Amino acid sequence: MARSGGHRGGFEPAPFDVVEASRRVWERHWEPEAASGMAVFTAILRSYQLLADEVERVMRSHDLTFARYEVLTWLMTDPESSLTLSWISKTLRIPPATVTNIIDRLEQDKLIRRVAHPSDARTTLAVITTRGRRVASAATEDLNGTVYEQIGLSEPQRRELTDLLAQLRVSGNEFDVERSDAVVEEVGRRNKGVG
Amino acid sequence: MARSGGHRGGFEPAPFDVVEASRRVWERHWEPEAASGMAVFTAILRSYQLLADEVERVMRSHDLTFARYEVLTWLMTDPESSLTLSWISKTLRIPPATVTNIIDRLEQDKLIRRVAHPSDARTTLAVITTRGRRVASAATEDLNGTVYEQIGLSEPQRRELTDLLAQLRVSGNEFDVERSDAVVEEVGRRNKGVG
DNA sequence: GACGATTGCTACGAAGCCGAAGTAATGTCC
């Protein structure tokens, strides 16, 4: 569902605010909770499309897709520089078949290597290469400057927004709330090999 | 970028909160604005995936995709029950080739008909059929009850969230701010043929 | 009213995504 368009170059704004327009229609015909929920989904959809267009444009200029970039980044932050394909599938919530596809491509491009797991012959490890680190770092710097730092919200507003979305994700069981804090702390502690 | 998974049935939560985990990594290595912007994008992405999975599951049970449903809904709310393909492309920000594809499929399924524009021979109108109205209404009721009303946020929080995302979209020029209000008012005024 | 630019749509083809089925290794239970 990643439609084209984009911010600078080749982008056309929609003629009006589709979120508010459809909110009016919904408020007239259905329950208030349905109208506000529809508005939330539509607003998230259009915000996602807006940002994803910009992100994908940056990725294309580095010969990546966002999915491949995401995998590279997690590989960079790992202390061993390696992750199992199943971990990638579970954490990034990418179906196994898609992970295979992504890893195939990253390997073709020599950004990672596939390595057999030392103790479990079923398992494959992806290991990032030097070239992979270079590409991921360059893409990150570009992304930070071109997209992330340019989002039109103040720091408190950004925090407010991510907090609201966190609550939405918790209520939708998007991640394991029980065990999350410990893992996040652990990720925060290590810092090897990034940047 | 519409990955699978889903809420009820075949869904597995991620092992931890990817947004907060990567925020820690970013805060350690890059500018604060890059970290908060990354968190905003990632939170929007994962919220979108969460909701879109549920939405697409509902759509599948009505033999629709969300894109096809969106077009049907806008056709329902139109006073003439018809829209030009170019209007659909601009408003929903779907590339022309994709609109052709969507309209092809809706026509195959007899949910819309293609009709020549009365005065401009270049232009094609999509007109919703009775069957199309039935399908769209059923899908909407299902969607309202199954997804939109179930989002885990209070009414004030929903408003706060859509307001923040509106500001993000305005700053990214997602829609024509100048002319939007007038159109939204006009959409709100008419109510023919919905529900 | 003629000609170049623009607009509206479609055909084609490449790429990404993912459900389902298949293969192989490991784990579990008695």
Next chain:
DNA sequence: GGACATTACTTCGGCTTCGTAGCAATCGTC
């Protein structure tokens, strides 16, 4: 230790998306 279930990954095939190029109609300009 044998049988069955589970886990990890890949292969296959179908679907959606969308960039590009093309065609036809219309508009703008002189």
